[in-house]
Amino acid sequence: MSGNYEKALQNDELSLKLRKSDRNLYSAGVGCVIYAVWGVIELLLDLYYRYPKYWEKLQKMLADLTVGLEGTENADTLKIIFFGIVIAVLVIFGIVALLFSGLQVYTGIAACLQSLGKKKRIAYIAFAFLFMFFEFVPLLASVSNLSRMFYGNGLQELYNMGLGDMENWDAFLAAIRYIFDYAMDDIAHILLTLTSIVILVELVIFAIRSKVLHKRWQKEVK
Amino acid sequence: MNGDFHYYATYCAAVIAGYSHEEASQICYSAQLVDFCSKTFLASIKGPKSAATTQLSVELVEQKTDLLGLQDITRIWASFHFLPYDLYAEKKHCSRIYRNKYRLICNSNGVLVKDTIELAKNKSLQAVGIAMHVTADTWAHKYFAGTPSMVINNTDSHFYEILPDGDSFKTRKMKFSHNPKAVDDIENAVYVNSLYQTSENTVMNLGHGRAGHLPDYSFIRYKYLPAWGEYKEILKDNPSDYIHAFAQLVYAMQYLRGEVESFELDTYAWDTIKPYRSRIESILEKRQVNDAEDWKAFGEELSGEKISDFDLQLYRDEYKNAAKEEKNNTFLGKFILGALAQKSMVTGKIYKSGNPIAGVSVDYEKNGFAGIKDYMKLIEYSNGGDHHE
Numbered sequence: 001m002s003g004n005y006e007k008a009l010q011n012d013e014l015s016l017k018l019r020k021s022d023r024n025l026y027s028a029g030v031g032c033v034i035y036a037v038w039g040v041i042e043l044l045l046d047l048y049y050r051y052p053k054y055w056e057k058l059q060k061m062l063a064d065l066t067v068g069l070e071g072t073e074n075a076d077t078l079k080i081i082f083f084g085i086v087i088a089v090l091v092i093f094g095i096v097a098l099l100f101s102g103l104q105v106y107t108g109i110a111a112c113l114q115s116l117g118k119k120k121r122i123a124y125i126a127f128a129f130l131f132m133f134f135e136f137v138p139l140l141a142s143v144s145n146l147s148r149m150f151y152g153n154g155l156q157e158l159y160n161m162g163l164g165d166m167e168n169w170d171a172f173l174a175a176i177r178y179i180f181d182y183a184m185d186d187i188a189h190i191l192l193t194l195t196s197i198v199i200l201v202e203l204v205i206f207a208i209r210s211k212v213l214h215k216r217w218q219k220e221v222k
Numbered sequence: 223m224n225g226d227f228h229y230y231a232t233y234c235a236a237v238i239a240g241y242s243h244e245e246a247s248q249i250c251y252s253a254q255l256v257d258f259c260s261k262t263f264l265a266s267i268k269g270p271k272s273a274a275t276t277q278l279s280v281e282l283v284e285q286k287t288d289l290l291g292l293q294d295i296t297r298i299w300a301s302f303h304f305l306p307y308d309l310y311a312e313k314k315h316c317s318r319i320y321r322n323k324y325r326l327i328c329n330s331n332g333v334l335v336k337d338t339i340e341l342a343k344n345k346s347l348q349a350v351g352i353a354m355h356v357t358a359d360t361w362a363h364k365y366f367a368g369t370p371s372m373v374i375n376n377t378d379s380h381f382y383e384i385l386p387d388g389d390s391f392k393t394r395k396m397k398f399s400h401n402p403k404a405v406d407d408i409e410n411a412v413y414v415n416s417l418y419q420t421s422e423n424t425v426m427n428l429g430h431g432r433a434g435h436l437p438d439y440s441f442i443r444y445k446y447l448p449a450w451g452e453y454k455e456i457l458k459d460n461p462s463d464y465i466h467a468f469a470q471l472v473y474a475m476q477y478l479r480g481e482v483e484s485f486e487l488d489t490y491a492w493d494t495i496k497p498y499r500s501r502i503e504s505i506l507e508k509r510q511v512n513d514a515e516d517w518k519a520f521g522e523e524l525s526g527e528k529i530s531d532f533d534l535q536l537y538r539d540e541y542k543n544a545a546k547e548e549k550n551n552t553f554l555g556k557f558i559l560g561a562l563a564q565k566s567m568v569t570g571k572i573y574k575s576g577n578p579i580a581g582v583s584v585d586y587e588k589n590g591f592a593g594i595k596d597y598m599k600l601i602e603y604s605n606g607g608d609h610h611e
Contacts, residue, residue, distance in 0.1 A: 005443055008384045008393055009455045019453040023378075 014217055021210045022115040028203035029111030032128070035196045036104030043097055058086060103127055111203050114210060125207050132200045139193040146186040149179070223362040224438045227464065229254040229532050230517030232354050234502075234524055235468055238494060239475035243527040245347055249475075252351020252557055253358075254532050256302050259561065263534070267541050272565070272596035273558040275302045275352070287370060287423045293581035295428065296369040300326055300580060301568040302352070302561075303359050304368030304429055307332035309575035322577045323374050324450060326367040330360045330466070331487040334571060339474045339485045341567055342560070348553065349560035350478055354471050356564065361467035362437045365448050365456055366430040369579060372422045376449035377432045383411055384443040384457075396444065398434065406435060408442075408509055440464045440506040440513060461506045468502060469495055498524075562600050 047054075062082055069075040110124035232253040236246035259275040277285065277298055285291055300306060307329035313321050335357055342353040367374045381396040398415045406413045415434035419426040430437045436444060437458065445455045469490035476494070477485040495502065498520075505516040521529050541554035549555040566583075573583035 005384050005391060005457055005459050008382075008391060008445055009457055011454045016453045019380075019447070023453075 014213065014220065018210070018213045018217055021206050021213055022117075024202065025206040025210050026112050026115035028199055028206055029108045029115065031199040032108030032111065032203055033105050034108075035199065036101045036108065038192075039104065040097070040101050104131060107131070107203070111207060114207065120211075125204055128200050128204050128207070132197055132204070135193050135197050135200070139190060139197070142186040142189045142193070146183055146190070149182055223358050223464075223467075224435075224512065225254055225257065225532060226512050226514040226517055227358060227362075227440065227467075228257060228355055230514055230521055230529065231468060232351070232358070232471060233529060234517060234521045235354070235471040236475055237521065237524045238498065239472045239491070240479055240481065241475065243525045246521075246525065247529070248347040248553070249351040249354060251532065251536070251553075252348040252560070253355040254351075255534075255557060256352055256355040256561075258534050259557070264558075267538055267554065269541065269554065269558055270562070270596035273561040274298055275561050275565075282425045282428070285425060287425065290581075292370065292423055293579065295425070296326070296572075296580045297565055297569050299368030299429060300572065301368075301565040302356055304328040304363050304366055305332065305334045305338065305356055305360050305568065306367075306572065307334075307360075309334075309572060309577065320373060322579045323367060323369055323371045325575070325577055326369050326572075326579065327374065327450065328360055328363050328366055328368065330364060330463070330470075332360065333487075334568060335360055336485055336487055337567060337571065338564065339477065341563060343478055345563075346556040346560060348557040349563065350475065352557070352560045352564055353474065353478075357471060357474060358467045361463040361470075362460070363430055364437070364458070364463065365451075366433070366437070368429060370423045370425050370428040372419065372424075372427045372449065374448075374450050375427045375429065375432055376418070377415075377446055380447045380455075381433075381436075382445050384445060393445075406511060408439075408511065435511070439511060441509050461503070464506045465499075465502060466490060559600065562597055566597060566600060 062079060065082065066075045066078055069078065104127075107124040107127045110119070110121045111128075113119045114121065229250050233246045233250035236249045237243070241249065256275045259273065260278045260281055261271045261274045262278055262281060263269075264271050264274060275298065277295065282295075285295060287295075304326070305328055306326045308327075309325050311321075311325050311327075313324045316324070338353050338356050342349040379398070381398070382393040383396050384391050384393055394411055396411045396413060398413055400417045401414060404414050413434045413436060416426045416431035418432075421427075426432075433446065436442055437460070440460050443457070443459045443461065445457050447453060448456055469492055472491035472494050473482065473489055474485060476482045476491060492499075501520060505513050505520065508516065518529055537553040541549060541552045544552050544555070550559060569580045570583040572580040
């Protein structure tokens, strides 16, 4: 029964760092996959709930294009071409969105596989960098949209609506509801995008750290 | 630990410690009963539900995990199956809630083990049996806590069995499945464990569920990463732990019989078990999930008597049919008193350490009686008492 089985334990500093790095990489990989799936869901929800607004805009665009041509053969031809272009754009947009999401899923899965000591790839780290920069664009757009409410005339308009008038409770509530309706989308979008960026940053950091530590570990074992 | 150790091995330890066959039978029955005395069982005999020493799977499924529910769970599991090692353990850079759970981690030779054994001194054989179960479990259930907690009891797929290989050893990866009806495949190292749950307080994260039955197999040695371990591997050498448990049970029962003056931690009856050591080690190291037959054969050789198999219904009628004033003198009555005393002691110690996780404990001597009326039995019993047989 006797035996020094404590020797089976690998609790040196390098092993501990490697384990921690791999587990954090796995978590970041899973987060990346979840965000990829969320991106597709978000797009579909956006199309579904904003469909009437988009349809209205398209109708207006078409009306502007066919001014003076109503009832003619040219108007019908123009309509067909217009909607053909719209559909083509939608299809291309859909393919690009799916490709983008697919690459995100690939990035997440590759990170998970590396953390489990299975396939080792490098390309996913480059993709993670790219996604990080892509996330900044919608983030800045949301921040800009949100700040428009409180800068310049935006704040004055809110006060005019009733924000500063504590005696007129209905007007005050209406102003609060207006802020809520206006800002909620942007606030939610900012929070989600920041989280996504944090996950991607962690993924890159732990992916690189994991590779470095693995190389060091292999040298020590040899 | 499983029934093979709590029942048959405890019988063997009791006989080696000097108890007669009848006494050893009562002790080992009580030790095994700790794994069956649920609220359902107590309700069936119209006994006090506060004396529950375990919770069945069906009870756990229905168990609420709100504040009171968690306290109820902790009171049972920390008192009887995962005795806390150090209620004042220090842990830096963590929240108070985390520290409270960290302090419930079970390990052998904690102060509460001494308290448990001393509590059984001059008490009934049933109390001795309860103490033996609790002590044995401190070896098997090391490194897990008797409260639902993902941050303490969770593990991941990093499980490696350590197999002797001549003078050295080799390791092999263990796999887990979550099918509760599947049987552990010890040859191919595929075991059953509870499903990963992200909720902190789910009962799936109670005790050693995430490690499956591994802690209860005497033959196995493995290393794994516990959630509280900060990425350090922990070794679980069950053959070594189990023989230490056995030797400590013998020593504890020698103390309870009066052959040893005081019970000290980290002390074992190695000399007493020396003639039987190789036999015991061969049982513990045998690669099988149930050692009952081997322990039973060994016990019958030791005592020269036949050991009856555990029968949960054995003492039911005695308790049910006894008059109210006689119930405490029945087998189950004495067991219930022992269970109430153990639970009261452990819960009180946890509460006194400033940890509210097992609920509030009332100091009877200072504040008089308050709380769960079942414990009134203990007060009445303490005034009369039953002496050690």
